[in-house]
Amino acid sequence: MADPISILGLVAGIITFVDFGYKVISGSKSARDSIQGRTPDVARLNKIVQEIRLMNAALVSQISGQRKPSPLEKHVIEMVQESEKLNLQLHKEIEKLTMRSETRFKHLESGRVALQSIRSHKSLQSLGKELLVLDHRVRSGIQMVLELNHHDSVMSRLKDLQDSQKALGIDHETKFNQIKDSIIHLTGQEHQKHVVQIAEQGAQLLSLKAKVDALLKEHSDSSKAIRVVRSLYFQEVRRRFDQIPYSDRRSNDWIYDPSLTTFSLWLESNATADGLFYIWGKPGSGKSTLMKYISEDERTRDKLKTWSRTEKLYIGSYFFWNQGSEMQKSRTGLMQSLLYQILRASPELIPPEVGGRLDHEVWDMNEMIATFEYIANQTRYSSKFCFFIDGLDEYNGDENDIAPMLKVLISSPHIKLCASSRPGRLYEQSLRREDRAFDIARFTKEDMRHYVQNRLTVNTKFQRLSLQGTGCQNIISNISGHARGVWLWVFLVTRDILYEVDRDEGILTLQKIVNEFLSDLERYFERIIDRIKDRHKEEMAQTFLVTVHELQPLPLFAFALLERERTRPDYALETPIEPVSLDEIEPKHPVWQARVRNRCGDLLVIDPGPHPVYLSHSVDFMHRTVRDFLRDCYHDNLRNYLTHEFSPLVSLCKIHLCLLKALPVDNFRDRRSVNRIIGLTDELLYYAHEAEKNCTHQEQRTLDGLLNELDKVNSHHARSIRNHWTHARDSPAKLGFDHYREGGQCNFLALAVQARLAKYVSTRLQADKQIMQKGGRPLLDYALRPRRVTPISMDYHTTRDDPSVDIKMVELLLAHGANPNQSVHLYDGESVWALFLLSIHEANRQEGSGTSPPESLKTAWYASCEAMIRVGAQSDHITVVVKGRPGLNTTTILSGVFGPERAKILEDQIEAIAARKEMEGEKSDSENFCLMM
Structure with missing residues (x-):
């Protein structure tokens, strides 16, 4: 059957038509109200009928494949046909009652119209009766639509919407049933028999139309809210929150004491510029536990109600987790999580321009910032939001981004924000206000004593020890x-004491643990490693090295693959492309978990929940401080445990290749499948790039094989589509004059150039020089403009000063004949050199709102300019000129990016190379002339 909502919309259009007919007949519109010889009635009538025709055409197209329309569809189509017939009659009557604009004698024309109105009385009565018949059919049609009882009926569809809203936690009270009952009541009212009562009939019809429109609007609003909220949801939205342990209720009560902190006063404050509270503390000091506690405690809500007054109040949170997935440690994750919570709580705040998005569409940062600004500027809706953002120091981007990012949020008087971080960060000065901040360590000593006492005194053996004297106290x-x-230290030492108590150790042993258990966590981590059996030490080191270098936690299955590598180094190449399901490997999880524990002690923990990308049981560090210790203090020690050659980065490449081979891909066009494939691929390319920096010749050969196999695997997954699998990636957003087109001619080598795999690309070019000749974008363009959309963030984009343009790759391609003056047909014949200049101009301009591009990136740009100039970039003297921007050319771009002095050096080099080429050309001509003589 055709879409019942579309049918209802079509019927609503017919109601408008009937109501309009009633108004014409009852004389409620002036027949003398002419505009240029054509009444507004005719114009309005034409518009109504055109809308009906369009909706009817859509309905007919939906049922065109069916052998026979349903009774309801037949009923509606007949109503449309009746409307078309009555439309012609209405036109005739309106034309009779319209004053002709070309007449010279207005009084005579007025008399003619008056006479026509008398003569038309009977025909208008007849037309009124026909409209009443159509009115009756409309009402019965609406009843048929609303009273259908099957899975695709209107009410079934509306119930599905209600269920979806409930499942997503969308706070929107739908009124479908109330509106439906009102409509049924109106359609059941008795019809008036006479034309003199048409005005009253029209009023009833208007009321019916208003109710149908309300039902359609309710459906539209609910559908929009579901699509938008679904598009904002991501699997890890609460993962870190759920991992944080709950604190004892008494442990953090001090935060609400106004004699100790100003937190309660801040929650209640309505003062302007008082939107931020800042908490700081050392690693392991309990910041996350405190943030979780206050975000859920009823006292927080009660005090915030003083601030929100009569407005709706919503409390949300985001917990950064540097060891977690991309969405747990990025600005994208923060903004998307908060928007998800805001719009789920207040769907009426959804901006009109995002209401039409599909639920699988990915949000970009500009869209999210614009949505926050829209929410911040709303005055129609009475809602207030308080957000708790934990772990700013675990954000994986530039620290300079933090303060502007939070200021976007608190720019609205409707938003409060409580944030926590480690001390000593760049953003601290702009966020921390002495009367709205504190160091958590000032208040936790007594809480720690309570925690230890509660943990130890419930132990029966400890109770017996306590009877022997004051030693236990x-x-x-x-x-x-x-x-x-440091709460983490308290937790660890208490755990060790309980371990010894359960083994009947005495007071002296327990006191020795406390005395020797230095507050230096690194020493404690070393002790855990020392306890691991020597026979497991090498495998322990391999496991830790892999987890230290990974971008995000791996599923437990990955560590089974690491174990496979120890006996079959080429396992990743030998493994067939074959989907692996969670059901297949679930029985093996207990064994794999035990082996990870035996080799890594308690320093790694395993979350039994689903992995954000594939499978389940994410393996993660017990605490961020463990990773910091292994990476910064113990990395060389781990290397010393190795007795065989081992590259954790190459191992990660093998693991991700196997994950791609095992990934179930039923439909490559499915957005979720594509995102998983591109995410795993980009991780592999990142590890390959990192490995290339210091790898041996043998490791490079292994990498080359893995990368070639990667292309084959993804080509297999994408075998149902025509283009190369690399086209599944979304194109980067346009930045002014810098935009990206592939023309269907991207390939894996181009992606390798973007990923800066210089050694791999060199090997490919040496093996086959012809692959330099590529359609669409030249390889040099990919090296100079390597932007690509990726579901993950790589360390070299964020925590390290590592430029995206690789001068080694640029020089490699130039050495193999790449031409910076080559015209690119996809870009209206612009040269590679010109596209690069426009790109760095836009990148430099985009950064103008915040910080300038890193010096390392500018250095890479400058070196690339020099390298291209050496081989003749712009040696034809044709300067880059941007259409529509006469002031934007080579000189202004270079000056704007590098400054006038450095720009002049480059332009002098261009002139020198051009002059030398001219001289060489003249010399060549002279030699040819002599030869001819």
């Missing part, structure tokens, strides 16, 4: 005194 006090505000 001293141990409790000593732990909180030695902790120096």
Whole structure:
């Protein structure tokens, strides 16, 4: 059957037509109200009928493949046909009652119209009766639509919407049933028999139309909210929150005491420029536990109600987690999570321009910022939001982004924000206000004593020890005194004491643990490693090295693959492309978990929930400080445990290749499948780039084989589409004059150039020089403009000063004959050199709103300019000129990016190379002339 909502919309259009007919007949519109000889009635009538025709055409196209329309569809089509017939009659009557614009004698024309109105009385009565018949059919049609009882009926569709809203937690009270009952009541009212009562009939019809429109609007609003909220949801939206342990209720009560902190006063404050509260503390000091506690405690909500007053109040949170997936540590994850919480709570705040997006469409940062600004400027809706953002120091981008990012949020008087971080960060100065901030360590010593006491005194054996004297009480006090505000230390030492108590150790042993258990966590981590059996030490080192270098936690299955590598180094190439399901490997999880524990102690933990990309059981560090310790303090020690050649980065490439081979891909056009494939691919390319920096010749050969196999695997997954699989990636957003077109001619070598795999590309070019000749964008363009959309963030884009343009790749391609003056037909014949200049101009201009591009990137741009000039870039003296921007050319671009002095050096080099080429050309001509003589 055709879409019942579309049918309802079509019927609503017919109601408008009937109502209009009633108004014409009842004389509610002046027949003398002419505009240029054509009444507004005719113009309005034409518009109504045209809308009906369009909706009817859509309905007919939906049922054109069916052998026979349903009774309802037949009923509606007949109503449309009746409307068309009545439309012609209405036109005739309106024309009779319209004053002709070309007449010279207005009074005579007025008399003619008056006479026609008398003569038309009977025909208008007849037309009125026909409109009443159509009115009756409309009402019965609406009843048929609303009272259908099957899976695709209107009410079934509306119930599905309600269920979807409930499942997504969307706070929108739908009124489908109330509106439906009102419509059924109106359609059941008795029809008036006489034309004199048409005005009253029209009023009923208008009321019916208003209710149908309300139902359609309710459907549209609900559908929009579901699509937008679904598009904002991501699997890890609460993962970090759920991983944080709950604190004892008494542990953090101090934060609400106004004699200790101003937190309660801040929650209640309505003062302007008072939107931010800042909490800082050392690693492991309990910031995340505190943030989780206050974000859920009823006292927080109660005090915020003083601020929100009569307005709706919503509380949300985001917990950065540097060890987690991309969405747990990025600005995108933060903004998307907060928007998800805001729009789920207040769907009426959804901006009109995003309402039409599909639920699988990815949000870009500009869209999210624009949506926040729209929300911040709303005055129609009465809602207030308080957000708790934990772990700003675990954000994986530039620290300079933090303050502007938070200021976007608190620019609205409707938003409060409480944030936590480690101390000593660049953003601290602009965020921290002395009366709206504190160091958590000032208040936790007594909480720690309570925690230790509660944990130890419930143990029966510890209770017996306590009867022997004051030693046990001293141990409790000593732990909180030695902790120096670090909860993680308290947790670990308490756990060790309980371990020994359960094995019947005495007071002296317990006191020795406390005394030797230095507050230096690194020493404790070393002790855990020392306890691991020597026979497992090499595998421990391999496991830790892999987890230290990974971009995001791996599923437990990955560590089974690492184990496979120890006996079959080429396993990743030998493994067939074959989907692996969670059901297949679930029985093996207990064994794999035990092996990870045996080799890594408690330093790695396993989350049994679904992995954000594939399979389940994410393997992660017990605490961020563990990763910091292994990476910064113990990396060389791990290397010393290795007795065989081992590259964690090459191993990660093998693991990700196998994950791609095992990935179930039913439909390559499915957005979720594509995102998983592109995400795993980009991780592999990142590890390959990192490995290329210091790899041996043998490791490079292995990498080359893995990369070639990667192309084959993804080509297999994409075998149902015509273009190369690299086209599945979305194109980067346009930045002014810098935009990206592929023309269907992207390939894996181009992606390798973008990924800066210089050694791999060199090997490919040496093996086959012809592959330099590529259609669409030249390879040099990919090296100079390597932007690509990726579902993940790589460290070299964020935490390290590593430029995206690789001068080695540029020089490699130039050495193999790449021509910077080559015209690119996809870009209206612009040269590669010109496209590069426009790109760096836009990148430099885009950064103008915040910080300038990193110096390392500018250095790479400048070196690339020099390299291209050496081989003749712009040696034809044809300067780059931008259409529509006469002031934008080679000189202004170079000056704007590098400054006038450095720009002049480059332009002098261009002139020198051009002059030399001219001289060489003249010399060549002279030699040819002599030869001819």
